[in-house]
Amino acid sequence: MKKHNFSAGPCILPREVMDKAADAVRDLDGTGLSLIEISHRSAEFVAVMERARSLVLELMDLEGKGYEVLFLQGGASMQFLMAAYNLLETRAGYINTGTWSGKAIKEARLFGEVLEVASSEADQFRSIPKGFEVPAGLDYLHLTTNNTIFGTQFKDIPQCDAPLVADMSSDIFSRSMDFSQFGLIYAGAQKNMGPAGATLVVVREDLLGRVTRKIPSMLDYQVHISKDSMFNTPPVFAVYTSMLTLQWLKAQGGIAAMEERNAKKAKLLYSEIDLNPLFQGFAATADRSDMNATFTLTDPELKDRFDQMWKAAGINGLNGHRSVGGYRASMYNALSLESVGVLVDVMSDLERKA
Numbered sequence: 001m002k003k004h005n006f007s008a009g010p011c012i013l014p015r016e017v018m019d020k021a022a023d024a025v026r027d028l029d030g031t032g033l034s035l036i037e038i039s040h041r042s043a044e045f046v047a048v049m050e051r052a053r054s055l056v057l058e059l060m061d062l063e064g065k066g067y068e069v070l071f072l073q074g075g076a077s078m079q080f081l082m083a084a085y086n087l088l089e090t091r092a093g094y095i096n097t098g099t100w101s102g103k104a105i106k107e108a109r110l111f112g113e114v115l116e117v118a119s120s121e122a123d124q125f126r127s128i129p130k131g132f133e134v135p136a137g138l139d140y141l142h143l144t145t146n147n148t149i150f151g152t153q154f155k156d157i158p159q160c161d162a163p164l165v166a167d168m169s170s171d172i173f174s175r176s177m178d179f180s181q182f183g184l185i186y187a188g189a190q191k192n193m194g195p196a197g198a199t200l201v202v203v204r205e206d207l208l209g210r211v212t213r214k215i216p217s218m219l220d221y222q223v224h225i226s227k228d229s230m231f232n233t234p235p236v237f238a239v240y241t242s243m244l245t246l247q248w249l250k251a252q253g254g255i256a257a258m259e260e261r262n263a264k265k266a267k268l269l270y271s272e273i274d275l276n277p278l279f280q281g282f283a284a285t286a287d288r289s290d291m292n293a294t295f296t297l298t299d300p301e302l303k304d305r306f307d308q309m310w311k312a313a314g315i316n317g318l319n320g321h322r323s324v325g326g327y328r329a330s331m332y333n334a335l336s337l338e339s340v341g342v343l344v345d346v347m348s349d350l351e352r353k354a
């Protein structure tokens with residue numbers, strides 16, 4: 001039976017990416033060798049890394065604008081500290097929109113003063129803070145563009161004088177924006193780009209080298225840039241598979257086409273959540289994420305029946321994060337509109353039968 005994978009991460013990838021990645025594990029492009037047994041210094045793999053890095057700049061329209069692309073390890077969680085290690089000299093601002101920004105704040109405090117410029121903690125992170133002042137003189141302002149756990153998303157990126165640093169783990173490549181407004185973008189691959197193990201970093205090079213502290217090589221963006229993201233053995237399988245997803249994305253029409261598809265999927269599901277009296281959205285309507293829709297049953301008694309129904313329909317990964325409960329439907333780029341339709345049918349079925 002076909003599975004409809006709504007998992008929050010690791011998550012669904014395009015079927016053809018999966019097939020090509022599996023082929024490459026057996027035999028990379030007719031070399032007679034596996035992707036995971038050739039040297040990362042081989043011409044074949046160096047070409048893969050270069051293709052992946054240049055596709056990122058192309059898709060984000062950042063070519064020739066002073067940005068460097070790295071595929072590192074350690075996940076977005078490593079970037080919580082690496083961003084601060086490389087950019088925080090005195091004082092940085094953070095917008096607290098939930099668990100992930102909270103973790104980023106905790107790490108940054110090891111390196112300097114951290115101002116919580118705005119927070120939506122008072123409403124259990126159901127919303128995105130608005131209308132706040134960003135103080136002058138920050139080394140950077142950090143935000144989490146999409147809050148995977150609570151299902152909120154910045155629709156408007158705050159403007160300020162300081163460079164913007166963004167954790168885009170769960171909405172990277174899902175919607176068009178002017179990426180040149182950011183000084184540093186990072187994202188764990190496993191939400192919208194590839195398998196776990198690679199972390200994408202896009203950084204404006206002129207922001208580096210300004211802090212006075214010494215930075216260990218493995219944590220220094222400049223060291224990785226000087227080695228073309230091959231300072232040490234890169235996560236070859238994760239980089240290769242991310243490269244395949246980037247090629248797939250380009251063939252689909254790029255980020256703008258993804259945005260259109262994602263908006264349709266989100267609209268379909270949120271309409272059902274709003275119209276069906278058995279369901280209630282968790283996030284404030286204006287701040288709802290197009291990637292992760294969070295919702296609950298209005299009558300908890302229906303839980304067992306609903307759970308049986310969606311599982312029987314081949315749906316996977318619908319349980320909410322353990323800290324929020326309820327349900328979370330993650331609708332990353334590779335999830336089809338058809339899969340969202342299956343979920344919506346189950347939800348309306350429940351209403352008919354309840």
Ligand SMILES: *Cc1c(COP(=O)(O)O)cnc(C)c1O
Pocket residue numbers: 009074075076077078100144146147148167168169170188189191
């Ligand atoms: C999943 C996630 C993370 C953590 O990513 P790891 O790669 O597991 O470290 C950080 N930020 C956001 C927004 C996420 O969704």
